Structure formats: structure tokens, C-alpha cells
Amino acid sequence: xxxxxxxxxxxxxxxxxxxxxxxxxxxxxxxxxxxxxxxxxxxxxxxxxxxxxxxxxxxxxxxxxxxxxxxxxxxxxxxxxxxxxxxxxxxxxxxxxxxxxxxxxxxxxxxxxxxxxxxxxxxxxxxxxxxxxxxxxxxxxxxxxxxxxxxxxxxxxxxxxxxxxxxxxxxxxxxxxxxxxxxxxxxxxxxxxxxxxxxxxxxxxxxxxxxxxxxxxxxxxxxxxxxxxxxxxxxxxxxxxxxxxxxxxxxxxxxxxxxxxxxxxxxxxxxxx
Amino acid sequence: xxxxxxxxxxxxxxxxxxxxxxxxxxxxxxxxxxxxxxxxxxxxxxxxxxxxxxxxxxxxxxxxxxxxxxxxxxxxxxxxxxxxxxxxxxxxxxxxxxxxxxxxxxxxxxxxxxxxxxxxxxxxxxxxxxxxxxxxxxxxxxxxxxxxxxxxxxxxxxxxxxxxxxxxxxxxxxxxx
Numbered sequence: 001x002x003x004x005x006x007x008x009x010x011x012x013x014x015x016x017x018x019x020x021x022x023x024x025x026x027x028x029x030x031x032x033x034x035x036x037x038x039x040x041x042x043x044x045x046x047x048x049x050x051x052x053x054x055x056x057x058x059x060x061x062x063x064x065x066x067x068x069x070x071x072x073x074x075x076x077x078x079x080x081x082x083x084x085x086x087x088x089x090x091x092x093x094x095x096x097x098x099x100x101x102x103x104x105x106x107x108x109x110x111x112x113x114x115x116x117x118x119x120x121x122x123x124x125x126x127x128x129x130x131x132x133x134x135x136x137x138x139x140x141x142x143x144x145x146x147x148x149x150x151x152x153x154x155x156x157x158x159x160x161x162x163x164x165x166x167x168x169x170x171x172x173x174x175x176x177x178x179x180x181x182x183x184x185x186x187x188x189x190x191x192x193x194x195x196x197x198x199x200x201x202x203x204x205x206x207x208x209x210x211x212x213x214x215x216x217x218x219x220x221x222x223x224x225x226x227x228x229x230x231x232x233x234x235x236x237x238x239x240x241x242x243x244x245x246x247x248x249x250x251x252x253x254x255x256x257x258x259x260x261x262x263x264x265x266x267x268x269x270x271x272x273x
Numbered sequence: 274x275x276x277x278x279x280x281x282x283x284x285x286x287x288x289x290x291x292x293x294x295x296x297x298x299x300x301x302x303x304x305x306x307x308x309x310x311x312x313x314x315x316x317x318x319x320x321x322x323x324x325x326x327x328x329x330x331x332x333x334x335x336x337x338x339x340x341x342x343x344x345x346x347x348x349x350x351x352x353x354x355x356x357x358x359x360x361x362x363x364x365x366x367x368x369x370x371x372x373x374x375x376x377x378x379x380x381x382x383x384x385x386x387x388x389x390x391x392x393x394x395x396x397x398x399x400x401x402x403x404x405x406x407x408x409x410x411x412x413x414x415x416x417x418x419x420x421x422x423x424x425x426x427x428x429x430x431x432x433x434x435x436x437x438x439x440x441x442x443x444x445x446x447x448x449x450x
Binding site: 098101130132140143150152216225228233236266 | 285289300303304306355365371375378380382399403406
């Protein structure tokens with residue numbers, strides 16, 4: 001009889017003891033949210049791991065975070081000994097430096113004790129809004145294609161051609177992102193459009209312009225320079241898996257663009273002419 | 274230095290500034306970094322143009338990327354922002370996208386000589402940029418390591434023990450950016 005009672009107490013105690021406190025759960029959720037935001041904004045793996053770890057360090061001593069280029073696993077052992085873990089897969093990845101900066105700032109404020117978990121969660125939810133309006137971004141695309149044509153030692157006419165090519169690129173990009181096409185589809189068709197647009201321009205509108213400077217300037221927008229830089233920094237930190245992922249991403253993008261441009265030129269010069 | 278070259282230099286440096294500034298907007302960089310990353314990109318491109326006649330391509334790109342990466346690290350510490358936000362736009366002018374495109378164009382029109390020339394140039398440029406970033410990153414990493422270990426040793430000397438040392442960055446003491 002006595003033994004039974006003791007047993008009951010023991011099991012009861014055990015169920016009570018193996019629980020995660022509210023703070024621990026909140027820390028885990030906030031860390032996962034911050035990590036997912038950073039991965040989808042194109043941050044390096046080590047930066048993502050640092051941020052999630054420093055958030056988790058507020059709730060316990062035994063924690064870890066494992067970030068790949070395509071997802072993350074975050075784990076924490078609660079004070080009572082219960083292991084907690086969340087894993088997330090991140091499918092859509094772009095580049096958004098503002099999100100990286102903002103999440104970094106939020107995590108720092110959280111660690112410094114300036115804000116609590118609730119405020120941090122709120123700020124993480126708000127951070128996703130784009131900083132610049134789409135009108136400004138479209139204008140920027142035009143200016144960018146023109147200035148990169150100039151940069152590649154093109155002249156004024158090349159810049160004008162790049163500017164006009166930018167228009168094609170912007171409309172296609174808008175269409176492709178609206179229907180969530182694959183990056184490879186986007187790049188191949190963008191290459192085709194660039195080839196067609198610049199050939200048309202040099203034949204009928206701007207015969208003074210050089211086709212290579214024009215295309216080079218417009219394609220700068222889609223070239224995977226960002227993945228390339230991130231890949232180097234990832235590999236340097238020892239995150240070879242993420243580094244290789246991004247190098248593969250960059251290579252695929254470059255191949256897609258070149259295939260598009262090559263096909264476009266082939267058809268225009270050998271089949272249609 | 275003849276006047277024609279000077280004119281090209283000014284025009285291209287300006288174009289690099291505008292291009293990098295606008296590209297930072299396209300990748301949603303924070304507003305306070307826009308001007309600085311434009312400046313870094315423009316200065317990097319200007320230096321590349323100036324040294325192009327006297328140095329080999331590989332050394333030139335390496336030196337320029339050293340300068341850009343160093344400036345990005347310093348500025349990121351001053352502006353209290355992740356290094357990525359300045360490093361990515363800063364290299365936009367130097368990344369050999371057009372060389373790569375041109376090499377594949379020559380592949381399509383079956384001009385193997387030019388294809389070999391441009392593809393090796395693209396590989397060389399990107400490799401040298403990688404080496405430049407790697408050098409500066411390792412240098413700054415070593416500096417922060419020295420600071421951190423010195424901090425721990427100082428605590429050990431003064432208090433007999435250090436704070437609980439975790440794997441997480443030491444943000445409370447503002448040691449790492």
C-alpha cells in the first residue's frame with residue numbers, strides 16, 4: 001500500500017519534472033523563426049548558426065543548431081533534462097540583405113535584454129516586408145543595366161540598349177516570380193529574351209551599339225554573384241555542405257543563362273536569317 | 274596618362290558607383306549601407322582600371338578584392354551591420370559574369386580559341402576574388418580570436434576563473450560582429 005503510493009508520487013513527479021518551461025519553448029520558437037528568415041534571405045550558414053545559438057543561450061546551457069543551405073535543425077535541452085528539437089526545411093531562397101541586418105539586430109537586442117521574446121517575435125514577423133517599393137526597384141533595374149553596359153567599356157549607345165533590354169528583363173521577371181517558376185526556367189527564358197531583344201535592337205534601332213556589351217549589362221542582374229560570394233565565405237568557415245550547395249546554385253544559374261543566350265543566338269543567326 | 278584614359282576612368286568609376294548603389298537597392302540592402310557600398314565598389318573598380326596596364330590580371334584582381342574586402346569589414350564594424358550586406362554589393366563590379374557569358378557565346382559559335390581564353394579568364398578572376406575574400410576574412414577572424422582568448426585569460430587572472438564560455442558569439446561584450 002505504502003509502496004504503491006510512493007510509486008504514484010514518483011511517476012507524478014517524473015511527469016512534472018520532464019517539462020519545458022515557457023521561456024525555453026519561446027526561445028526555441030524564436031530561434032527557429034530567426035533562422036528560417038536568415039536562410040531564406042541568403043545569409044551564410046555560420047551567421048545563421050551564431051544567431052540561433054545566441055538566442056538559445058538565453059534559455060539553457062546545452063543547445064546546438066545545425067544549418068544547411070536548405071534547412072535547419074535547432075535543439076535545446078531544458079533545465080529538467082527534456083530534449084527539445086525543431087527542424088525546418090527552407091524551399092524558397094532569395095537574397096534580401098535588409099532581412100539579414102534586421103534579424104541580426106533583433107537577436108542582439110534580445111541577448112542584451114532590451115526586448116523580451118514576445119517583442120522579438122513581433123519584430124521578426126514584421127521584418128519580412130520589403131524595404132523598397134517595386135516601382136523604385138523597377139527603375140533601379142533600368143539604371144543598373146545601363147550603368148553595367150557602360151562599366152564594360154561600352155559607349156552611350158550600348159547603355160541605351162542595355163536600358164531598353166532592362167525593360168524586357170523586368171517584365172519577364174515580374175511574370176516569372178508571380179507564378180513561382182523554377183530559377184532555371186527563369187534564367188533560360190531570360191537569356192533567350194536578352195538575345196532576341198539585343199539582336200532586334202542592333203538590327204533596327206541602334207546599329208551603333210555592340211551586342212555583347214548590351215547583353216552583358218542586362219545579364220548582370222541575373223548573374224549569381226551573391227551565391228558565389230556566400231559560397232566562398234561558407235566554405236571558409238568549414239560549412240562545406242552549404243558552400244557546395246551554393247556553388248552548385250551559382251553554376252546552374254550561369255549555365256541556364258548561357259544556354260538561353262546561346263540558343264537565342266543560334267536561332268536568330270542560323271535559322272531565321 | 275593621356276586624357277582619353279582619364280576620361281574613361283572617370284566615366285567608368287561613376288558608372289560603377291551608380292551600378293553598385295542601384296544593385297544594393299535591388300538586393301534590399303539597409304539604407305545606411307547604400308552610399309558606402311557604392312563608394313567601395315567604385316573605388317575598387319577604379320583601382321582595377323588604374324592597375325590594369327601595369328600588373329597581370331590575376332594579381333590585379335587579387336589586390337583589388339583585398340582592398341574591397343578589407344574596406345567592407347571595417348565599414349561593417351563601424352555601421353554595426355553584418356559584413357555580408359556590404360561585401361555582396363561591393364563585389365558586383367568585379368564579378369566576371371560577362372566573361373563567363375562571352376566564353377559560352379564563343380562555344381556556341383564554335384570559336385574554340387576564344388572560348389578557352391575567356392573561360393580560363395573567368396575561372397582565374399573568380400578564384401582570385403575568392404582568395405582575396407579568404408585572406409581578409411581569415412585575418413579578421415584571427416584578430417577576433419586573439420581578442421576573445423585574451424579576454425578569457427584576463428578574467429582568469431583577475432577572478433581566478435572565466436565566465437561560462439559557450440560556443441555562441443560573445444555578443445554581450447561586443448567582441449564579434
